[in-house]
Amino acid sequence: MYQIDPIDHQHDEAIQHKIDNKTKPIGALGELENLAMQLAQILGDPIVIRRPKLLVFAGDHGIAASGVSIVPSEVTTQMVVNFLEGGAAINVFCRQSGFEMEVIDCGIAQQLDMPGLIDQRLGAGTNPIHRQAAMTIGAVKQGFALAKSRVAHHHAQGTNLLGFGEMGIGNTSSASAIMAAALNIEVADCVGRGTGIDAATLKRKQHLIEEALRIHETSLADPIELLAALGGFEIVQITGAMLAAAELKMVIVVDGFITTAAAIMAVKINPRCRDYMVFAHKSDERGHMLMLEFLQARPLLNLGMRLGEGTGAAMALPVIEAAAGFYNEMASFDDMGIDIDTKQPPIS
Numbered sequence: 001m002y003q004i005d006p007i008d009h010q011h012d013e014a015i016q017h018k019i020d021n022k023t024k025p026i027g028a029l030g031e032l033e034n035l036a037m038q039l040a041q042i043l044g045d046p047i048v049i050r051r052p053k054l055l056v057f058a059g060d061h062g063i064a065a066s067g068v069s070i071v072p073s074e075v076t077t078q079m080v081v082n083f084l085e086g087g088a089a090i091n092v093f094c095r096q097s098g099f100e101m102e103v104i105d106c107g108i109a110q111q112l113d114m115p116g117l118i119d120q121r122l123g124a125g126t127n128p129i130h131r132q133a134a135m136t137i138g139a140v141k142q143g144f145a146l147a148k149s150r151v152a153h154h155h156a157q158g159t160n161l162l163g164f165g166e167m168g169i170g171n172t173s174s175a176s177a178i179m180a181a182a183l184n185i186e187v188a189d190c191v192g193r194g195t196g197i198d199a200a201t202l203k204r205k206q207h208l209i210e211e212a213l214r215i216h217e218t219s220l221a222d223p224i225e226l227l228a229a230l231g232g233f234e235i236v237q238i239t240g241a242m243l244a245a246a247e248l249k250m251v252i253v254v255d256g257f258i259t260t261a262a263a264i265m266a267v268k269i270n271p272r273c274r275d276y277m278v279f280a281h282k283s284d285e286r287g288h289m290l291m292l293e294f295l296q297a298r299p300l301l302n303l304g305m306r307l308g309e310g311t312g313a314a315m316a317l318p319v320i321e322a323a324a325g326f327y328n329e330m331a332s333f334d335d336m337g338i339d340i341d342t343k344q345p346p347i348s
Contacts, residue, residue, distance in 0.1 A: 059233035060125030061170030144240030165310015192286030
């Protein structure tokens with residue numbers, strides 16, 4: 001389905017030597033050094049990040065009508081309008097970090113006609129997953145095709161790093177169901193409070209997800225069938241976009257709980273895409289740490305955030321650029337004429 005090349009490791013020794021030979025103790029820049037290695041493997045030497053783009057995919061979920069959120073589905077549309085008008089947290093963070101931002105309608109309930117909104121609608125919200133499949137397999141494949149086309153567009157414009165965000169009331173329910181099915185763990189370990197629901201609503205949410213897993217039990221082994229049964233239109237397109245980005249050797253910046261569910265599905269479809277993923281932060285949403293552990297991922301930030309929208313990815317871009325910056329610009333011991341083997345620590 002996707003022809004993703006494995007990461008090229010033939011220059012790893014030279015990359016590591018360049019990192020170690022910078023004017024610092026070996027390992028002193030911590031995770032930035034690991035990140036620089038990954039960026040150099042993907043983008044080459046020097047590391048040049050071109051036109052970083054953050055794509056926010058929006059879609060509504062049928063399960064939201066069953067009271068799994070403190071806010072109604074209409075808020076999805078209202079927040080999309082907010083994104084387009086520049087007033088949301090993700091807009092602020094993108095302006096600060098230098099991300100170009102794009103909003104994609106994958107299937108919100110109320111269709112909008114607004115400048116800047118990309119129409120990739122698969123419907124007006126998914127079916128309620130606890131009663132029937134969220135969508136058809138055909139819709140999943142259509143979503144992948146649309147996402148691939150959009151990624152190709154940005155790649156052709158020179159972009160080589162994509163961040164991913166989402167909006168959709170009810171999408172933590174879909175992501176929790178995907179997590180439980182893909183990781184084969186108990187629903188209680190996956191379901192969190194999402195928008196801030198109370199204990200009774202949390203219990204209802206857990207029950208509905210358990211029901212969804214029960215009625216779709218025979219459709220959970222194959223990742224495409226799983227997405228059709230439990231996914232959201234935005235989760236499907238994020239999954240497809242991540243695979244397409246890896247195919248084009250782009251850096252993939254994964255945000256929080258919802259986008260990590262998509263990342264898991266992408267890895268299930270083609271494990272090679274994992275090497276192209278940078279994990280922005282640890283979400284405060286229950287279950288996210290288990291997702292990260294499953295993917296053997298070390299998040300760059302831990303700020304207690306659980307907003308979604310791609311906000312964690314936007315916050316991580318300066319860290320990513322710092323890793324590229326030190327790799328490209330920091331002097332080496334050779335530049336300074338210092339023999340690293342005989343260099344002694346300063347006398348205090």
